[in-house]
Amino acid sequence: MRFSPPLTPATLLRRYKRFFADVELADGTVVVAHCTNTGRMTGCSDPGSACLIQPAPEDSKRKLRWTLSLVKVGRSWVSVDTMTPNRVVAEALRRRTIEALAAYDTVKTEVPYGPGKRSRIDMLLTDSAGALPPCYVEVKNTTLTDGNVALFPDAVSERATKHLNELAAEVGKGNRAVILPFVARGDCDAFDAAGEIDPVWASTLETALAAGVELLPLRARIDKRSVTLGAVLPYARRAGV
DNA sequence: CTGCAACCTCGTCGCCTCAT
DNA sequence: ATGAGGCGACGAGGTTGCAG
Numbered sequence: 001m002r003f004s005p006p007l008t009p010a011t012l013l014r015r016y017k018r019f020f021a022d023v024e025l026a027d028g029t030v031v032v033a034h035c036t037n038t039g040r041m042t043g044c045s046d047p048g049s050a051c052l053i054q055p056a057p058e059d060s061k062r063k064l065r066w067t068l069s070l071v072k073v074g075r076s077w078v079s080v081d082t083m084t085p086n087r088v089v090a091e092a093l094r095r096r097t098i099e100a101l102a103a104y105d106t107v108k109t110e111v112p113y114g115p116g117k118r119s120r121i122d123m124l125l126t127d128s129a130g131a132l133p134p135c136y137v138e139v140k141n142t143t144l145t146d147g148n149v150a151l152f153p154d155a156v157s158e159r160a161t162k163h164l165n166e167l168a169a170e171v172g173k174g175n176r177a178v179i180l181p182f183v184a185r186g187d188c189d190a191f192d193a194a195g196e197i198d199p200v201w202a203s204t205l206e207t208a209l210a211a212g213v214e215l216l217p218l219r220a221r222i223d224k225r226s227v228t229l230g231a232v233l234p235y236a237r238r239a240g241v
Numbered sequence: 242c243t244g245c246a247a248c249c250t251c252g253t254c255g256c257c258t259c260a261t
Numbered sequence: 262a263t264g265a266g267g268c269g270a271c272g273a274g275g276t277t278g279c280a281g
Binding site: 020035 | 254
């Protein structure tokens with residue numbers, strides 16, 4: 001996914017009230033940028049960090065012209081825009097560049113499912129020949145790390161646990177289900193559940209995997225111009241967590 | 242008065258429905 | 262057929278309201 005319009009360099013001053021971030025442009029102007037990531041953003045919202053923000057299109061009716069897109073952590077850019085993972089993954093699925101899911105030729109996003117269809121799956125994959133069972137894909141933006149291990153979630157999330165149970169239920173119906181942590185930074189080489197933050201999610205992940213849900217952590221390749229998908233990361237259970 | 246739980250809220254996206 | 266408007270999802274801090 002190429003950033004269009006291109007990103008503008010800025011400095012993160014503070015992030016507050018979940019949706020807002022004060023950032024300083026190169027000319028010293030301070031503007032409020034919209035922060036689509038309502039999570040905790042531990043370790044990637046430090047004041048003074050270099051960041052990149054994206055302007056809304058000219059004809060947009062948005063109240064906030066800017067969106068916080070990337071934050072520099074160490075030497076890596078971290079993607080903090082929660083819209084990005086779904087766009088990048090959907091693009092890769094349509095181009096059939098994710099090997100494990102390349103057999104599917106149709107991608108639908110935000111499809112209602114689950115009990116009473118009150119949940120929405122990020123992507124529903126089907127093959128037009130009808131030879132494969134439908135595949136339910138839930139994308140999780142992952143920005144937290146422990147050393148070189150990417151962790152999810154960064155806060156207790158009942159909803160994320162519910163998603164795992166719903167994926168397992170789809171497997172029970174004979175469908176395929178994939179939990180896809182989108183590791184939104186380049187400095188990780190493995191994935192693990194953040195059991196120290198949300199032990200319920202971590203144990204539910206184990207149950208879901210045992211039930212046949214597939215785990216597919218994918219590392220993003222991020223630079224100032226684009227975000228694309230890189231390597232599949234191994235599931236590395238850390239000792240003592 | 243204190244402590245806790247439940248509810249509300251924020252801005253954006255994208256789907257859905259309804260009107261033209 | 263196209264556009265406008267409404268609504269749910271997202272997640273945690275802030276607020277409200279209740280029980281003790």
